[in-house]
Every structure is written in C-alpha cells, then in structure tokens.
Amino acid sequence: MYSDPLLKLPEIAQPPFLELLGARCLRAEAESGQAELQLNIDERHINLWQVTHGGVSMTLLDSAMGHAGRTLFPQAGASITVEMKTTFIRPGGRPGQTVRAVARVLHRTSTLCFCEAELLVDDAVAAKASGTFKYPRKRSRFPVRAPTPLQALPVQVGYWAELSRAASSVRQAVFVAEQGVPEVLERDSADPLSLHALVRDAGGAPIATGRLLPDGHIGRMAVVRSARGQGVGRKVLNALVEAGRQRGHAELILSAQVHAAEFYRRAGFVERGEAYLEAGIPHIGMVLQTGSGGS
Ligand SMILES: CC(C)(COP(=O)(O)OP(=O)(O)OC[C@H]1O[C@@H](n2cnc3c(N)ncnc32)[C@H](O)[C@@H]1OP(=O)(O)O)[C@@H](O)C(=O)NCCC(=O)NCCS
Numbered sequence: 001m002y003s004d005p006l007l008k009l010p011e012i013a014q015p016p017f018l019e020l021l022g023a024r025c026l027r028a029e030a031e032s033g034q035a036e037l038q039l040n041i042d043e044r045h046i047n048l049w050q051v052t053h054g055g056v057s058m059t060l061l062d063s064a065m066g067h068a069g070r071t072l073f074p075q076a077g078a079s080i081t082v083e084m085k086t087t088f089i090r091p092g093g094r095p096g097q098t099v100r101a102v103a104r105v106l107h108r109t110s111t112l113c114f115c116e117a118e119l120l121v122d123d124a125v126a127a128k129a130s131g132t133f134k135y136p137r138k139r140s141r142f143p144v145r146a147p148t149p150l151q152a153l154p155v156q157v158g159y160w161a162e163l164s165r166a167a168s169s170v171r172q173a174v175f176v177a178e179q180g181v182p183e184v185l186e187r188d189s190a191d192p193l194s195l196h197a198l199v200r201d202a203g204g205a206p207i208a209t210g211r212l213l214p215d216g217h218i219g220r221m222a223v224v225r226s227a228r229g230q231g232v233g234r235k236v237l238n239a240l241v242e243a244g245r246q247r248g249h250a251e252l253i254l255s256a257q258v259h260a261a262e263f264y265r266r267a268g269f270v271e272r273g274e275a276y277l278e279a280g281i282p283h284i285g286m287v288l289q290t291g292s293g294g295s
Contacts, residue, residue: 018063021056022205024226028067033105035067040224041093042169042205052092052099057119061086061129064103065115069133072108076135079113084131093121096172098225111135148202151231155239156198163196166206174222181279197239199232210236216249237267245290252290258282
C-alpha cells in the first residue's frame with residue numbers, strides 16, 4: 001500500500017471534476033498499472049440522442065488511464081494527459097445503466113506513461129482509448145480534496161412531484177437494469193401517495209431512495225451499486241422510519257428481499273410470516289415496532 005494517505009486506494013484522491021460527474025474509482029491497486037472507474041449514467045450525462053455524451057466517456061477513459069499511471073509512480077502525485085485518442089464503437093450507455101472504464105499501463109519511463117483503456121457498457125466495449133501521460137517533476141501545489149464520505153450526505157424527504165425524476169433513475173438502475181424487475185411492476189400508483197427519501201452524491205447525482213406509504217409500508221429501498229456498504233441505505237431507512245414515527249404509525253411494515261433481510265434486521269425490523277415470491281424474487285415480511293402510540 002502507498003504510504004501517502006491521499007493515495008490510499010481505492011479512495012485514490014479524486015479530482016473534484018470526477019466527483020461532480022458522480023464517477024467512482026473501483027480499483028487502482030498499488031504497483032498494478034491498472035485502474036477501473038465506474039459511473040451510473042443519469043439524465044445529466046446524456047446528449048441529444050439520449051445516450052452518454054462523448055465528453056463523459058472520454059473523461060472516464062482519460063481518468064482511468066491517469067489513475068493506472070499513478071499506481072506505478074505514486075510519489076509523482078499526478079499524471080498529466082499529454083495526448084489521447086478515442087474511438088467510439090457503440091453508444092456509451094443510457095440513463096439507468098452503469099459504465100466502467102478499465103485502463104492499463106503499456107509502458108512507463110521515468111517521465112512518461114503509455115496507457116490504453118476500454119469503456120464497457122454491460123461488458124460490451126463502447127469505446128477504446130490510448131493515451132500518453134506525463135509525471136510532473138514537482139507535486140501539485142494545489143491541495144487535493146478527499147472525496148466526501150457518502151455517510152455525510154443529507155437525506156431529502158419529499159413528495160413524488162418533487163423527487164420523481166431522481167428517485168426513478170435510482171430505481172431504474174437497481175430494480176430494472178440490475179435485478180431484471182419488469183418496468184410495469186416497478187412503477188405503480190402508490191408513488192404519488194407516498195413520502196419519498198432521496199440521497200444525492202456530492203455532484204448532485206441521485207444515489208439512493210426509498211418510500212413510505214400512507215399505511216405504514218416502507219418499500220422501493222434502493223442504493224446504486226457503487227454507493228453500497230457505506231451507510232447510505234441506513235440513512236434512507238432511518239429517515240423513513242422517523243417519518244413513520246412522526247406520523248404516529250405504531251408499526252412499520254415492509255416486504256424485504258430475502259438477501260437484504262439482515263440490512264433491515266440491523267435497523268430493528270423482525271421477520272413476520274413465511275418467505276414468498278414477488279416479481280420472481282424471494283421476499284419475507286418484516287415489521288418494526290416504532291414505540292409511537294398511533295395507528
Ligand atoms: C439493501 C440495500 C438498500 C442496502 O443499502 P446499503 O447502503 O448497501 O446499506 P448500508 O451500507 O447502509 O448498511 C447498513 C447495515 O446493513 C448491513 N447490510 C447491508 N446490506 C446487507 C446485506 N445484503 N446483507 C447483510 N447485511 C447487510 C451493513 O453491513 C450495515 O451493517 P452495520 O449496521 O453493521 O454497519 C442495497 O444493498 C440495495 O439497494 N440493494 C439492491 C436493491 C435491494 O435489494 N433493495 C432491497 C429491496 S427489499
């Protein structure tokens with residue numbers, strides 16, 4: 001591992017622009033000469049043809065190659081793009097899809113690094129790039145900001161009219177694109193009646209959502225894959241539980257996907273009844289006594 005705390009990977013110091021885009025570094029092990037970035041495509045990333053803008057794809061490819069170069073020379077603190085060539089092979093993804101830029105170093109000298117990268121959409125190559133990067137002789141004079149911890153992001157609670165676009169993009173990515181739930185089952189008439197919770201990343205991209213129905217059911221809990229395991233789901237669930245408590249629900253009920261039951265257990269929910277199938281996925285009923293005296 002690197003001794004420089006800024007380069008502790010995978011939290012490799014991210015340029016603020018990547019954070020604005022919503023991209024995350026998945027992999028950039030020390031000495032490996034390889035790196036992988038991931039981005040969940042949403043409406044902000046697309047062009048007039050409704051697919052990922054080429055500038056977004058090129059940024060991912062450029063940054064993945066730069067990260068790969070840095071794994072071989074962390075003391076340099078950066079690798080600066082000298083030139084890059086990109087070939088666009090097929091559309092670079094639509095909202096709801098996840099794209100990955102996978103890069104590797106072909107050759108490195110004391111001052112230069114030669115790299116190549118692929119942009120993958122559902123494991124199909126959408127674009128290829130090659131580039132040359134220069135290691136600066138002096139470390140950057142500018143302080144590099146550490147990425148904002150996801151746990152520190154606020155939860156927005158509101159109604160469908162306000163949050164539908166953002167909440168739908170998360171649900172589309174998680175339930176439809178990732179879990180294969182048919183879109184007609186994912187969308188239902190309960191959304192306009194429900195209270196919704198939403199978390200956006202530091203760049204404003206929606207990353208997590210969930211809803212509370214008027215009858216005290218919690219549902220549609222979803223966190224985009226790249227943001228999981230960092231406490232975001234818990235924040236959304238806590239916000240919905242708190243809203244339910246304030247509404248006076250004595251118990252909150254949910255239909256948990258069996259694989260996620262432990263997530264709810266850790267928030268105090270307990271199983272009720274037997275497992276069953278919903279949208280082809282095993283579910284189990286769970287309930288939380290809120291301590292509130294109401295309905
Ligand atoms: C289930 C889901 C919402 C959890 O969100 P998350 O942001 O990854 O969860 P968090 O990081 O907030 O985890 C909170 C706690 O639950 C635990 N946890 C989360 N997912 C878990 C899982 N699948 N199995 C076991 N424990 C889990 C975490 O380890 C953490 O434990 P801690 O209290 O010891 O810290 C997310 O994985 C997801 O969107 N999955 C796909 C969609 C889905 O299945 N939704 C549920 C429909 S019922």
